Amino acid sequence: MLKSYFKIAWRNLWKNKAFSIINIFGLSVGIAFTLIIGAYVWGELRVNHDLKNADRQYIILSKWRDPNQGVDIASVDALPKALKANYPNLVAGYYSFNGITSIVTKGEKSFRESMQFGDSTLLNMYGFKLLHGDVKTALTDPLSVVITQRIALKYFGKTDVIGQTLNFQNFTGSKHDFTITGILQQLPKNSVTNLNDSNNSDFFFGQSSNTFWGFTVNNWNNAQWVSYIELKKGIDPKIVEKAMRELLAKNATPQVAKDLTPYLVSLKDYNLTADGGVAKKMIVTLSAIALFILLMAVINFVNICIGRSSGRMKEMGVRKVLGGLRKQLIWQFLVESVLMVLFATMFAVIIYLVARPYFSSVLGREITGLFAFPVYIIPFLLLFVLMVGALAGIYPALVLSALRSVDAIKGKLTAVKERVFFRKSLVAFQFTTAAIVFIGAIIVSKQISLFFGNNLGYNKDYIVYAQLPRDWSAAGVNKMEVIREQMAQMPQVSSVSLSYEIPDGANGFNSPVYRQGASQAQAVASQILMDDNQYASTYNIPLKAGTFFKPVYQAADSTLVAINETQSKALGWNRPEDAIGQKIMIQQGNTAVSYTVGGVTADFHFGSLHERIKPIIFVNVNYYVAYRYFSFKLKAGDIQQSLTAIQKKWAELIPNAPFEYHFMDDALKKLYTTELQLKKAAYIAAVLAVIIVLLGVLGLISLSIQKRTKEIGIRKVLGSSVSGITMLFLKDFLGVVIIAGLIACPLAYVIMQKWLNDYVYRIDLSLSPFVISVASLTMVTAVLIALQTIKAAFANPVKSLRNE
Structure with a gap:
């Protein structure tokens, strides 16, 4: 009997090909989109869950008294090691790192790469596997480096490269070969090697290599490191947080201990809560959209199935006259609708396979392949097929099978009125959902x-930036200034600026600032930007008063700074002119240094529009001797030709350093x-x-x-x-x-x-x-x-x- 149900169902589908195609295609699109979003959500929820002892892994975050004083992901460098040493009954392990970029060279290949300088505990603590190398010793040698599988293929074309060398440049411009002692296998997304979109590390160094890199380690006043700890079994994180506060009060300066409160967040939860819960918001938004799309597709399917069924009354009448039982008619309708949902689901799987790479690109995340899903997804899909099939077939099955044979043969619904209002209500729901999604898309776009x-307060058009090789010394800055002058003479270039920052929200550091003569309690947390005298003109940041540094840098002008309007008002000067020539104090560690305000710029958006414009101080790069970028303001014309000319000049003036340029729009996209x-x-x-x-x-x-x-x-x-x-x-x-x-x-x-x-x-x-x-x-x-x-x-x- 079941075989005949399927045979008749197939014949009906084939007989009404147009309706079948419309119905199956509409439902399959909804199912495929829901599967893709479901895979994305499942992948985001699984981030960090594959780490060793994931239930006991935590990241140390910082709550600042004033949010402008620092970022939440950075904590005090010496804290995790001290926790392990002083509270071995609470802490099972620790790892901390400083994220850096450097020029990596192999033969003719040179690239600027992201890397981590951190503890040798990395591999053991999280259970990261090496394709090649020894986990126990890979990070212990002072001139060793562990690289990812991707990097091994990029530089060598193969993965078994243990014993090979790569050349690295440090912050003083020195270079040295490092021996590869480990190849990390491809890791799933995690919050250790991939802390965020701007911190995707492929090179890992132990602290034994500090002779070359020259970092200050185990410092109680350096709150620029990312730190993690693993707790002992059964330990309450609140107890460890109390221990962290005690260690800070005992070892850090009173200022740091007062301004910073460390706290723990489980790595299993961190991906959803990081950056203000942006991943969680994305998951909720996309899940809601997918649910409504699926609901629309199901309503479509049910609506058309119900509408189509009323055209089969004569068939039902003839079958009843010839001895067909009511339960047989009910089963016939249900089998047909379930078969259609099954076809739609199978077609949705094909759409999923085809569309997955495109959606991975759109969402910026690798969408999970079908075989990576847990096995329990199959019963869910089968249950979905049965439920939607039953929903679409139950109404016509019960109504039409209950008709008298005479009425059915005449094609009249005398006992039951067709549910026109119900079907129109379903259509109205679909249009409502479509309109909301359409309106939302337009507003998001605007x-x-x-x-x-x-x-934005500055002009980003025709601005190209590129990272420079590091030599953070007076001589290094002077050399870059000379090169900048030569670059600025090019006919394709309007101006060039040497700076540590570009307007992407990533400033060098924050510091308390107050007027000279005022108490430190009146300090304003400010962003410190390090740049030269061409920065304002290159980015076309308007000046409200004074000058943006002197045309030629002199040591006597080293403490001359510029501030933005927000900073001027925060310090009590309502008119920009009133700030010119005034003295301000910038807290640097345990001391405060006096600076003179030489200029006031208009406010501009240095960071995201999520936040208000913050107080900003521009300090001369010659004084702080730290830089990262050349920013080029190109003249209008053939942009590609201009970039080719700059690249040629770059290769002449800065050999062995790659010219990896980006437009300011690229920085904003990040x-x-x-x-x-x-x-x-x-x-x-x-x-x-x-x-x-x-x-x-x-x-x-x-x-x-x-x-x-x-x-x-x-x-x-x-x-x-x-x-x-x-x-x-x-x-x-x-x-x-x-x-x-x-x-x-x-x-x-x-x-x-x-x-x-x-x-x-x-x-x-x-x-x-x-x-x-x-x-x-x-x-x-x-x-x-x-x-x-x-x-x-x-x-x-x-x-x-x-x-x-």
Whole structure:
């Protein structure tokens, strides 16, 4: 019997190919999108869960008295080692590192790479496996380095390269060969080797190599290191937090102990809570979108199945006259709908395989392959097939199988009215969801356009930046200044600036600043930017008063600084002119150094628009002798030709250092990675939502026309025009669309208003996204309906009247 059910179901699907394709394709798109988002969410939830003893692994974060004083991911360098030494009953292990970049050379290959200088406990503590090398000794030799599998292939073309050497440059410009002692196998995303999007390390050095790198280690006043600890079994993190506070009070300066409060976050939770919970927000947003897309697809499927079933009343009547039992008819409908859902699910898996690389690129994360899913996903998919199949088939199965044979053969529903209102309500829900997603996509796009607009307080157009080889000494800075002058003479270049920072939010350090003569209690936490006298002109940052350093640096001017308007006001000078010539104190460790304000710039967005503009002080790079970038302001014209000329000049003046340039838009893209991913995902979701809605409308209008073919013929014979018949069908659906738009607009306003509240600087919501979305959906729906009805209206009325 079951075999005959499947055979009849297949024949019905094949007989009504158009409806079957529309229904199966619409549902498969919804399932595929949900699977992809589900894979992304599952991958994000699994971050750090594969680490050894993941339940006991913690990252030490910092809560600053003033958030401008430092970043939360950095903590005191000496703290984790002291915890292990003083509280061995609480702490099982520790690891801390300083993230750096350096030029790596192998023969003719030179690249600037990200790396970690840290403790030799890295491999053992997290259970990281080596493809080649000894885990116990790989990080103990002072001239050894552990690299990832990717880097081994990049520089050598193979992975078994133990004993080979790579050349590294330190911060004084010296170079040395390091022997490769370990090859890390490809690691899943984690918060140790991949702390965040800007800290993806491929090279790892132990602290025994400090003779070459020259870091100050185990320092109680250096809060620039990233630190982790592993707790003993059964230890409460709150007890360890208390121990950390005691160690800081005992060993650090009173200022550090007062300003910084360390606390622990489990590595199993850290990925979701880092950076203000941006990953968690992304997961919730994408999950909600995927759920609504799937719900729309399921509603479409159910709606068309119900509508299609009423055309099979005669079939049911004939089968009942020939002895068919009611339970057999019920099973027939259920088997057909389950079979269609099964086909849709299988097709969705194919879409998943094809679309996975594209979505990995869009979301900036590797989407899990099908075989990487846990086995329990298969029962869930089968349960989904059965549930949706039953939902689509149960109504027609129960209603049509209950009809009297005479009524069924006549094709009349005398006992039960067709649920037109219910089906239209489902269509309205679909349109509402599509409109909300469409409106959201437009608003997200407008907000992101604000990030990349010309209202940042500086001009990012035609600016290219490139990292420099390091020689952080007076001679090194002087050499770079000479090279800068030569670069600035090029006809393709307007100006060049030497600096430690570019406007990407990553400043060198923060420090308390107060007016000379005021108490330290009145200090303002400020960002310190290190740059030369060309920085303001290169980035076109307007000056409100004074000058941006002297045209030529003199040692006597070393304590001359510039500040932004926010800093000026924070220190009590409401007019920029009042700040010129005033003395300010910058806290540096245990001492405060006096500086003179020489200029005040207009405010500009150095970091993200999530935050308010912070107080900024510009210090001359010749005084602090630390730099990272050349920023080039190019002249308008052939940009590629200009870059080629700069690259040639670079190779002449800075040999053995790669010219790896980026435009300022690239830096902003890194700053707003999550927003850009959300924008792409919102666009895709909007397109899918519209496609699913239109497929639903196409299916339902086709069914409606098919049922009313005879009515159309009679109307034509009685003199109805094509436009009149078309309007008859338009009224049925456009009313639903307009009602859906009226519901969607206030809902979308509330949702997007809440999303925009995360930004200090944001767009104002206007009517245009709402009008554009609803009008576009209405217009496309009207065109689709018109095309279908015009075709039916032009048909020969004689054929229409013979329809039965």
